[in-house]
Amino acid sequence: MLQRRIDDHAPPTREAMREAEEIFYTHLRRVGLKHTDQRDTILHTFLETRDHLSTDELFRLVRKKDAKVGFTTVYRTLKLLGECGLASMVPFPDGTTRFEHQFNRRSHHHMVCTECGASVEFFSPEVTKIEEDIGRKYRFDATRHNFQIYGLCEDCRKRSSRKPV
Amino acid sequence: MLQRRIDDHAPPTREAMREAEEIFYTHLRRVGLKHTDQRDTILHTFLETRDHLSTDELFRLVRKKDAKVGFTTVYRTLKLLGECGLASMVPFPDGTTRFEHQFNRRSHHHMVCTECGASVEFFSPEVTKIEEDIGRKYRFDATRHNFQIYGLCEDCRKRSSRKPV
DNA sequence: ATGAAATTGAAATTCATTTTCAATTATACG
DNA sequence: CGTATAATTGAAAATGAATTTCAATTTCAT
Numbered sequence: 149m150l151q152r153r154i155d156d157h158a159p160p161t162r163e164a165m166r167e168a169e170e171i172f173y174t175h176l177r178r179v180g181l182k183h184t185d186q187r188d189t190i191l192h193t194f195l196e197t198r199d200h201l202s203t204d205e206l207f208r209l210v211r212k213k214d215a216k217v218g219f220t221t222v223y224r225t226l227k228l229l230g231e232c233g234l235a236s237m238v239p240f241p242d243g244t245t246r247f248e249h250q251f252n253r254r255s256h257h258h259m260v261c262t263e264c265g266a267s268v269e270f271f272s273p274e275v276t277k278i279e280e281d282i283g284r285k286y287r288f289d290a291t292r293h294n295f296q297i298y299g300l301c302e303d304c305r306k307r308s309s310r311k312p313v
Numbered sequence: 314m315l316q317r318r319i320d321d322h323a324p325p326t327r328e329a330m331r332e333a334e335e336i337f338y339t340h341l342r343r344v345g346l347k348h349t350d351q352r353d354t355i356l357h358t359f360l361e362t363r364d365h366l367s368t369d370e371l372f373r374l375v376r377k378k379d380a381k382v383g384f385t386t387v388y389r390t391l392k393l394l395g396e397c398g399l400a401s402m403v404p405f406p407d408g409t410t411r412f413e414h415q416f417n418r419r420s421h422h423h424m425v426c427t428e429c430g431a432s433v434e435f436f437s438p439e440v441t442k443i444e445e446d447i448g449r450k451y452r453f454d455a456t457r458h459n460f461q462i463y464g465l466c467e468d469c470r471k472r473s474s475r476k477p478v
Numbered sequence: 479a480t481g482a483a484a485t486t487g488a489a490a491t492t493c494a495t496t497t498t499c500a501a502t503t504a505t506a507c508g
Numbered sequence: 509c510g511t512a513t514a515a516t517t518g519a520a521a522a523t524g525a526a527t528t529t530c531a532a533t534t535t536c537a538t
């Protein structure tokens with residue numbers, strides 16, 4: 149699906165990058181895994197993006213830096229990034245799983261156009277509060293959430309009113 | 314994934330059933346589709362459940378009523394149910410898409426245990442308000458949303474504290 | 479340096495979802 | 509009540525994302 153972003157964000161600062169590396173390598177050490185060039189390249193490529201990437205999209209970006217890295221390695225590294233909290237999976241309505249940065253990022257959510265796939269990010273501190281409240285209520289140790297709003301964006305609404313169903 | 318339900322709900326009343334049928338058949342007529350026994354059976358089977366069903370799970374239930382109904386027909390009918398608002402798709406973290414009743418149902422959300430897959434339903438009117446607000450703000454015609462909270466349920470928390478990582 | 483253990487990536491596999499197509503069935507109309 | 513037309517059905521095939529396999533390669537502690 150087309151992935152047009154309506155808003156965008158500043159790239160991560162130098163030190164945010166450094167801190168993310170720290171987290172990743174610490175995680176690797178803890179679970180007894182090794183430090184490799186591929187993992188480096190993938191981490192950096194991931195950090196440099198601001199989009200919601202599918203494994204395949206990240207793979208393509210990684211390829212530009214190092215054509216020898218395989219899809220499988222990207223897939224597995226993305227999993228590692230998830231484990232240490234740097235990335236989180238977002239199941240999209242088109243059935244694909246996408247990943248996004250979790251580190252140093254305000255809790256944010258997405259509004260997705262069901263017609264053209266355009267997405268807007270929005271911030272809603274209330275949602276974090278709801279997560280805490282509900283977790284407490286049902287005695288869950290709530291760690292994350294997933295919130296998407298679907299609808300028609302302005303452009304598609306105009307377009308569809310021209311040629312109505 | 315295991316799908317234990319923590320809470321459950323009353324089955325639909327006779328008239329709620331009737332009303333749902335009405336909605337379905339009206340939709341069929343409107344888009345020029347025909348009324349068939351299979352679609353009947355699938356609609357009824359779906360309405361009688363309260364769980365989050367995958368296409369395959371519904372298919373198995375339908376089979377018990379009429380062994381001649383094929384998977385494809387269930388799949389397609391579920392799509393139709395979605396179109397007329399009787400069912401909605403919920404992408405689950407295990408990668409499968411599940412369907413749930415939308416008719417006569419308070420807007421509700423799910424808290425899912427990442428360890429055992431247990432799910433609790435909860436109600437949060439604030440979420441609906443957020444949907445409206447954000448829609449207005451970004452000029453989207455917001456039609457639905459998707460909200461899940463992930464975490465560890467009480468049982469799994471106890472279990473994991475016994476054998477720590 | 480060396481060797482045990484982890485990593486890599488191409489290819490194969492899995493599995494849910496979706497499409498295809500020929501036979502069947504529903505419905506509108508004469 | 510036929511009959512024509514268009515939709516439906518379901519088995520099977522296709523698709524496509526996610527995951528696993530495995531032999532060759534690389535990392536890293538010693």
